Amino acid sequence: MELSKNFEPQAIELKWYKHWMENGYFKSVPDGREPYTIVMPPPNVTGVLHMGHCLNNTIQDILIRRARMQGKNACWVPGTDHASIATEAKVVAMLRERGIAKSSLSRQEFLEYAWEWKEKYGGIILEQLKKIGCSLDWERTTFTMDPDYYKSVIETFVKLHKDGIIYRGLRMVNWDPASKTALSDEEVIFKDVDSKLYYVTYPFADGSGGGITVATTRPETILGDVAICVNPADERYKSFVGKEVSVPIINRIIPIIADEYVTADFGTGALKVTPAHDKNDNELGRKYNLKALNTLDAEGKFTLQDLEDELINDLIISYAGVDRFVLRKKMAADIDAEGLLEKTTDYKGQVGTSERTGAVIESRLSLQWFMDMKKLIAANTEIAAAVAEEKIKFYPQKFKNTYSHWMDNIKDWCISRQLWWGQQIPAWYDANGDLVAVAASKEDAEKIYFEKLKLALGEEQFQVNKENLIPNLFQDEDCLDTWFSSWLWPIEVFKGISHPANAEIKYYYPTQNLVTAPEIIFFWVARMIMAGYMYKNEMPFENVYFTGIVRDKQGRKMSKSLGNSPDLLELIDKYGADAVRFGIMIASPAGNDILFDESALEQGRNFNNKMWNALKLVKMWEERTTNGGQHTTDNGQGRTDDNGQWSALWFENRLNEVSLEVNELLNQFKLSEALKVIYSLIWDDFCSWYLEWVKPGFEQPIEKAVYEKTVGFFSSLMQLLHPFMPFITEEIYHLLVEERADDLCIKQNGSLDLPNSKILSEGELLKNIISGLRDVRNKNQIKPKETIKLHIQTHDAATYKAIENIFAKQVNAASIHYVNDAVAGSITTVIGKDKFFIETELPLNTTSQKETLQKELLHLQGFLLSVQKKLGNEKFVQNARPDVLALEQKKKADAEEKIKIIEESLLVI
RNA sequence: GGGAGUUUAGCUCAGUUGGUUUAGAGCAUCUGCCUUACAAGCAGAGGGUCACAGGUUCGAGCCCUGUAACUCCCA
Numbered sequence A: 001m002e003l004s005k006n007f008e009p010q011a012i013e014l015k016w017y018k019h020w021m022e023n024g025y026f027k028s029v030p031d032g033r034e035p036y037t038i039v040m041p042p043p044n045v046t047g048v049l050h051m052g053h054c055l056n057n058t059i060q061d062i063l064i065r066r067a068r069m070q071g072k073n074a075c076w077v078p079g080t081d082h083a084s085i086a087t088e089a090k091v092v093a094m095l096r097e098r099g100i101a102k103s104s105l106s107r108q109e110f111l112e113y114a115w116e117w118k119e120k121y122g123g124i125i126l127e128q129l130k131k132i133g134c135s136l137d138w139e140r141t142t143f144t145m146d147p148d149y150y151k152s153v154i155e156t157f158v159k160l161h162k163d164g165i166i167y168r169g170l171r172m173v174n175w176d177p178a179s180k181t182a183l184s185d186e187e188v189i190f191k192d193v194d195s196k197l198y199y200v201t202y203p204f205a206d207g208s209g210g211g212i213t214v215a216t217t218r219p220e221t222i223l224g225d226v227a228i229c230v231n232p233a234d235e236r237y238k239s240f241v242g243k244e245v246s247v248p249i250i251n252r253i254i255p256i257i258a259d260e261y262v263t264a265d266f267g268t269g270a271l272k273v274t275p276a277h278d279k280n281d282n283e284l285g286r287k288y289n290l291k292a293l294n295t296l297d298a299e300g301k302f303t304l305q306d307l308e309d310e311l312i313n314d315l316i317i318s319y320a321g322v323d324r325f326v327l328r329k330k331m332a333a334d335i336d337a338e339g340l341l342e343k344t345t346d347y348k349g350q351v352g353t354s355e356r357t358g359a360v361i362e363s364r365l366s367l368q369w370f371m372d373m374k375k376l377i378a379a380n381t382e383i384a385a386a387v388a389e390e391k392i393k394f395y396p397q398k399f400k401n402t403y404s405h406w407m408d409n410i411k412d413w414c415i416s417r418q419l420w421w422g423q424q425i426p427a428w429y430d431a432n433g434d435l436v437a438v439a440a441s442k443e444d445a446e447k448i449y450f451e452k453l454k455l456a457l458g459e460e461q462f463q464v465n466k467e468n469l470i471p472n473l474f475q476d477e478d479c480l481d482t483w484f485s486s487w488l489w490p491i492e493v494f495k496g497i498s499h500p501a502n503a504e505i506k507y508y509y510p511t512q513n514l515v516t517a518p519e520i521i522f523f524w525v526a527r528m529i530m531a532g533y534m535y536k537n538e539m540p541f542e543n544v545y546f547t548g549i550v551r552d553k554q555g556r557k558m559s560k561s562l563g564n565s566p567d568l569l570e571l572i573d574k575y576g577a578d579a580v581r582f583g584i585m586i587a588s589p590a591g592n593d594i595l596f597d598e599s600a601l602e603q604g605r606n607f608n609n610k611m612w613n614a615l616k617l618v619k620m621w622e623e624r625t626t627n628g629g630q631h632t633t634d635n636g637q638g639r640t641d642d643n644g645q646w647s648a649l650w651f652e653n654r655l656n657e658v659s660l661e662v663n664e665l666l667n668q669f670k671l672s673e674a675l676k677v678i679y680s681l682i683w684d685d686f687c688s689w690y691l692e693w694v695k696p697g698f699e700q701p702i703e704k705a706v707y708e709k710t711v712g713f714f715s716s717l718m719q720l721l722h723p724f725m726p727f728i729t730e731e732i733y734h735l736l737v738e739e740r741a742d743d744l745c746i747k748q749n750g751s752l753d754l755p756n757s758k759i760l761s762e763g764e765l766l767k768n769i770i771s772g773l774r775d776v777r778n779k780n781q782i783k784p785k786e787t788i789k790l791h792i793q794t795h796d797a798a799t800y801k802a803i804e805n806i807f808a809k810q811v812n813a814a815s816i817h818y819v820n821d822a823v824a825g826s827i828t829t830v831i832g833k834d835k836f837f838i839e840t841e842l843p844l845n846t847t848s849q850k851e852t853l854q855k856e857l858l859h860l861q862g863f864l865l866s867v868q869k870k871l872g873n874e875k876f877v878q879n880a881r882p883d884v885l886a887l888e889q890k891k892k893a894d895a896e897e898k899i900k901i902i903e904e905s906l907l908v909i
Numbered sequence B: 001g002g003g004a005g006u007u008u009a010g011c012u013c014a015g016u017u018g019g020u021u022u023a024g025a026g027c028a029u030c031u032g033c034c035u036u037a038c039a040a041g042c043a044g045a046g047g048g049u050c051a052c053a054g055g056u057u058c059g060a061g062c063c064c065u066g067u068a069a070c071u072c073c074c075a
Helices: A009-022 A051-069 A084-097 A107-121 A124-131 A147-162 A219-224 A279-287 A314-319 A324-337 A373-379 A382-388 A399-408 A442-457 A459-468 A503-508 A518-536 A568-575 A577-585 A598-622 A645-667 A671-694 A704-721 A726-736 A757-779 A797-810 A846-872 A874-879 A882-908
Strands: A035-039 A073-077 A166-176 A181-183 A188-203 A211-216 A227-230 A244-246 A253-258 A270-273 A341-354 A362-371 A393-395 A427-429 A435-438 A511-516 A541-546 A788-793 A813-818 A827-831 A834-839
Touching: A009 A577, A009 A726, A035 A051, A035 A503, A051 A073, A051 A124, A051 A511, A051 A577, A084 A107, A124 A568, A147 A166, A147 A435, A166 A341, A181 A362, A188 A219, A188 A244, A188 A324, A211 A219, A211 A227, A211 A270, A219 A324, A227 A279, A270 A279, A279 A362, A314 A324, A324 A341, A373 A382, A373 A518, A382 A399, A382 A518, A393 A399, A399 A518, A427 A442, A435 A442, A442 A459, A511 A518, A518 A541, A568 A577, A568 A598, A577 A598, A577 A671, A577 A726, A598 A671, A598 A704, A598 A726, A645 A671, A645 A704, A645 A757, A645 A797, A671 A704, A671 A797, A704 A726, A757 A797, A757 A827, A757 A834, A788 A797, A797 A813, A827 A846, A827 A882, A834 A882, A846 A874, A846 A882
Parallel strands: A035 A073, A035 A511, A227 A253, A393 A541, A511 A541, A788 A813
Antiparallel strands: A166 A181, A166 A362, A188 A211, A188 A341, A227 A270, A244 A253, A427 A435, A788 A834, A827 A834
C-alpha cells in the first residue's frame, strides 16, 4: 500500500466517526458492567461551537473513551438547554428583522415562531461536536423543554411551593431594562466604570439658608428621594438630624435621619435615600417607614406615575419617557441651573450588568417568585457537607472554598422571568388577579379553587351557588429561570423525575464526572447538588473537573466582540480534529486558564505527521522480515549483534513504565500531563531511540520477531493515545495490521507488568552514551558521515557488550575496543564513570576538549563542596535520616570518583 | 470592603510528607545537518539569586510572618 507523504486527516475522520456510529460503540444500555456516566453540560440550543466547548467536550471525551477502554459501561449524554433569555432575545431579533414586533404577537404565536427557530437552528452545536470526535450516545439527546422534562420542572415547582420553599413576594430584584425581566443575583456581572459624583445641595426647608450636600452617582433618581441620611456619630451633621430639606426640582420636603449604615467618609457623609431604586435604600426605607417612589419604568425611562399627588411642574413633565442615562445629564444641568449643583468629580465605581444583555441593572421593586435557599439547605444538610467532606470531589480543590463560602452566605433565588420562552409558572389567578392555586394543570387549579370556595361559603351555600361560580382562572404569564430546569439535568436525562425508580436512573445515577467551567459553579453545579440530594437523596456526581477559561495569546478572554475567537471548524479543516484536540489539551491543567495559541495546533499536526511517518517506516519493513532466530551473530568486527532483541526488551519495559505513569496521572485528572508523557514516549523513546536502534541497514531485512514486537508496541502506543487523539490512532491501528477483527475504539486495556528497573537503567546509560558521544562529535566538528574508532575504559564491560552494537551504529563508530589506559592522540571524554577515547582522521583540537572537561570539573567541585559542607556539619550527621545520610555519602564518593577520572583525563590531553 | 488563588528559563507550566547529583519539561532561541520514515524533520547546545524581605530547621522552590504585583469570586 502506498501511504501519503504527510498525514491527511479530513477523509479518515469522517470515515472513522461513521464506522464507530454504525457499530453502536457510543450507545449504552444498562448491563452487568460498572457504569461510567457523564452528562454533558447542555449548551444553549442556539449556540455554536467555540473554544470553550471544544476544551470542555474534549476533556469529557477523553474521560469517557478511557472508561470505555477500561471495560466500563461508558455513557455520555448529550443535549441542549432552552436558555430562556438568550434564545428569546434571538427570536425577538429575528422577528424584528422580519418586521414583526413581539408585542404584536400573542404568547401562543410567539412560541410557534420560537419553536420554528429552535427546530431550524437548535442543535447545530451537537453536529459540530461530532467533528471533534465526541463519543456521545446520541440516542439519549435531551432538550430541557422536551415534554417529560417540562412536566418534571412544573412538578418540582408545585412540590417546592407546597413545602413552603417557593414563595411569591414583593422584593427588590435585579431588573434588566433591556429584556424587561427580573434576574437572579448570579446573572448580574459587576463591572468597573468611570462615572461622576454629583455634589447636590438640598436647601433647608425652614428657609434658614444653607442646606446639606450629598454626593451621588445617580442624580436621575433624585425625584424619588424621601430622606437624607447621615451617620449618627458624624459631628458635622449632628445638629441637622431632625431638620427638613427640600428636594431640588420637585421641592418635596423630606427629613434628615441618622443611621449607622451611612459611612461618614464616603462623599460628603450624607446619603440621599431612594427606596425605589436601591437595595440598601430600600432597607433603610423599610426601617424608617419611608415611601418608595418609583420614577423609572420597566425600560429604565422616567415615569410620573408615583408623583401624581405632588405639584409637578413643566420641567418634570418634560422628563417623562426620557432614558435614565440621558436624564442623568439633563437633571444635573437643571439642578445646576437652580444653583444647587456644587461640583462634579470623576469617580471609579461599579455597576451591575446583565449577564445576557449587558444592560446596566436597575434595582426594582417587583412581585416575583423566589426560592428560600436557607430553608432548602437546612432541610438537606448533605448539600453543604458532601463537598466540604469531599464526598463530591472538586478538581482543582480550591473551588471547594468558593462553594462553601457561597453556601454560607446564600440568598434567596429569584426564579421568575418576564419571558415566554421557558416553562410557564404553574400559578393560577382569579379575575381579580389574586393567587388561587399553584398546580400543574388548570383542572387541578380549579379543583383547589372549588375546595377553597367550599371552605369559605360552607357546603350548603356552595352547592346552591355552584352553577354561578365559574372559575375563570388564568395562568401566571411569566416563565421560570432556565437554571430552574437545568438543575434537574443529571436526574431527568434518565427520566428520574418524570418516571422515578426506572431502571436507567437506578443504573446510571449518580454519575461519575462533571466537566464544566467555574463560572457556573453557583448557577448550576451547586444547584444540581441541591436537586440531587432533594430528589434522589444522593449526590449527582462524584467528581467535578473545572476547566479554565480559554484566552487568546495576550491573555484576553475570547469573545465575539473582540473578534479574537477563531473559527473552530476552520481550524479542524486546517489541522485536523486530532491536532485541535492535542493543541487545546497540551497546556490546560484543571482550573487554569489556557492561553490559546495556534502554534500548539501546529505542534499537534506535526505530532500526527511524526506518527504517520513512523508508520511508513515500519510498513517498509513488513515485506523484508527474516527468520534469523534468537541467536546472536558475529557482525565481523568482533562485536556481538542481537538484531534488536535487546532494544525490544528495553522498549517493552519503558512502555510499561510510562503506561503506569499515565494511569496514575489520569486517575488524578492530570490530563495535560498525561498527554505530555505519552507525546514524549512516542516521539522520543519510540521514534528517536527505539526505531533508530532496531532500524536495519539500507535495504537490509529485519528480524521477524523484532518486527512483530515493533508492530505490537506501535499498537499499544496508539491504544494509550486513543482517548486523546481518536482518529489517527484508529487509522494507524488498522494500517499496522490489515484486516484486524477489532477496533481500537473499544479495545480493552490489558493489565500492566511492573517494569524491570535494571533494563531501564541500562537504557538510560545507552541514551547517555549516545548523546555524550554525539556531543563530542558536534563540538569537534566531526561530520556525520565520518566514522570514528571508539576505545572505552570501563569496569563494567559486560553491560557495554550487550548494547555496544546499538551505540556503535548511533554514533557511527567503525570499531569498539576496551582498554585499560588512555589512548594517545585521541579525543577524551567522560560519560558517567567511564572514559571514552575517540580516534579520528581529523587533527585534534585539544583546547575545546579541555574546556569541556574543565567546565565539568568545576561543576563537580562545586557540587562536592556543598556535599562536604553538609557532611561536615555535625548536626546534620546527628539529625538526618540514615537513608539521607547514606545518600549524601554516596554523592560524595561519586563526585570524588568522577573528579579523579576527569583530572586523570586532563593530564593526558 | 470580604474571600480565594497565583508569582519557578523569553513564553506556558511540572516540582508528591522539606533531603536523589549546587532546579525539570514543552514551545521559542542558537549551532550543525537535504543521514534512503519524517526539513511539519534530525543531532546538539545555551538559558533560572525559584517575586522581595525576614524567620523556623542540620537542611527551604516547598513550612511560618511580612511586603509587592497580578488573577478570580463575592458584596
